[in-house]
Amino acid sequence: MAKRGSNKPKFREDFGVFICEHVLNDNKKILQVTRDMEGDWQFTCGDDIADEASDLHLVAVGGLIQRDKTLSDAVILEPGQGIERAATYKDWDTFTLEE
Numbered sequence: 001m002a003k004r005g006s007n008k009p010k011f012r013e014d015f016g017v018f019i020c021e022h023v024l025n026d027n028k029k030i031l032q033v034t035r036d037m038e039g040d041w042q043f044t045c046g047d048d049i050a051d052e053a054s055d056l057h058l059v060a061v062g063g064l065i066q067r068d069k070t071l072s073d074a075v076i077l078e079p080g081q082g083i084e085r086a087a088t089y090k091d092w093d094t095f096t097l098e099e
Helices: 021-023 048-052 061-067 071-075
Strands: 017-021 032-035 041-044 056-060 083-084 093-096
Touching: 017 021, 017 061, 017 083, 021 056, 032 071, 041 061, 041 071, 056 061, 061 071
Parallel strands: 017 041
Antiparallel strands: 017 056, 032 041, 032 083, 083 093
């Protein structure tokens, strides 16, 4: 017999996502997750100005989720959507990307 909630969508641990260099090198917390119109995922520190100037790095999402379980909430995002929060102890707010 299947457990309740076992059909909840989730990321494969080896699924590739892009992170900003601030998350990779400076250990900044992930405060924004976006899924662009092409379906690519970006997990960033949320500093839009710094993120625009930084390189993105491809990593497996499993390691990110191990550090912050709430990142798994992003799995339900459709292309063109994102979630953001002011701090790691805050709730995620959903937004739509502008074209």
